[in-house]
Amino acid sequence: EAGVTQFPSHSVIEKGQTVTLRCDPISGHDNLYWYRRVMGKEIKFLLHFVKESKQDESGMPNNRFLAERTGGTYSTLKVQPAELEDSGVYFCASRGLGARQPQHFGDGTRLSIL
Amino acid sequence: AQSVTQPDIHITVSEGASLELRCNYSYGATPYLFWYVQSPGQGLQLLLKYFSGDTLVQGIKGFEAEFKRSQSSFNLRKPSVHWSDAAEYFCAVGEKNTGFQKLVFGTGTRLLVSP
Numbered sequence: 001e002a003g004v005t006q007f008p009s010h011s012v013i014e015k016g017q018t019v020t021l022r023c024d025p026i027s028g029h030d031n032l033y034w035y036r037r038v039m040g041k042e043i044k045f046l047l048h049f050v051k052e053s054k055q056d057e058s059g060m061p062n063n064r065f066l067a068e069r070t071g072g073t074y075s076t077l078k079v080q081p082a083e084l085e086d087s088g089v090y091f092c093a094s095r096g097l098g099a100r101q102p103q104h105f106g107d108g109t110r111l112s113i114l
Numbered sequence: 115a116q117s118v119t120q121p122d123i124h125i126t127v128s129e130g131a132s133l134e135l136r137c138n139y140s141y142g143a144t145p146y147l148f149w150y151v152q153s154p155g156q157g158l159q160l161l162l163k164y165f166s167g168d169t170l171v172q173g174i175k176g177f178e179a180e181f182k183r184s185q186s187s188f189n190l191r192k193p194s195v196h197w198s199d200a201a202e203y204f205c206a207v208g209e210k211n212t213g214f215q216k217l218v219f220g221t222g223t224r225l226l227v228s229p
Contacts (some may be wrong), residue, residue, distance in 0.1 A: 004155075030214065032213075033217075035217075035219075041221065042118075042220060042221045043158075043204065043206075043217075043218045043219040043222075044219070045217060045218070055215070056216060057132070059216075091157065095215075099214055102160050102163050104160065105150070105158035105160075106157050107155075
């Protein structure tokens with residue numbers, strides 16, 4: 001079984017540019033999550049999809065961040081325009097049905113804003 | 115809101131020695147608790163989880179953790195550390211008010227293994 005896959009593994013862009021991160025969850029997992037770790041800080045929740053619907057987006061920092069999950073399969077997280085403070089590692093996780101199923105994480109995308 | 119504290123930012127352990135990483139959480143009821151590990155260049159891998167029942171849980175790679183309600187702790191242990199265990203370890207709790215969907219993480223403990 002393939003794990004959670006994230007693209008790209010590393011992205012370096014300039015302030016003001018746009019970047020789109022992609023996450024392919026484990027096949028069949030309806031729940032998809034985005035988290036972010038800013039340097040030296042804890043990993044923080046951004047949002048949660050159930051299939052194509054946003055269940056909880058309470059962690060999204062501001063309206064420069066847009067997450068989508070069209071068709072309930074892969075998800076994208078777009079940052080537009082990127083700011084210096086958006087630098088960090090963005091993790092995606094997916095989870096199957098059942099409250100006791102754990103979240104499985106991808107390798108993350110390291111985003112560097114110059 | 116729930117919170118997780120990992121008081122040790124860095125820990126250095128000699129290879130073959132025992133290991134205990136501390137984790138304390140703040141939550142009124144029985145939480146869902148997790149330990150994840152991030153090896154260099156890798157993503158987060160689940161080591162073990164606790165939902166209910168036996169308070170001593172076994173995980174992968176020889177790790178175990180003990181849930182102690184009275185101390186609000188979920189410390190991770192390993193009897194003999196291997197050089198490949200050098201990584202960053204994260205304790206996390208599932209928030210009940212989100213149906214345990216949203217994980218709250220500690221700041222992580224980086225483990226260094228000396229020869």
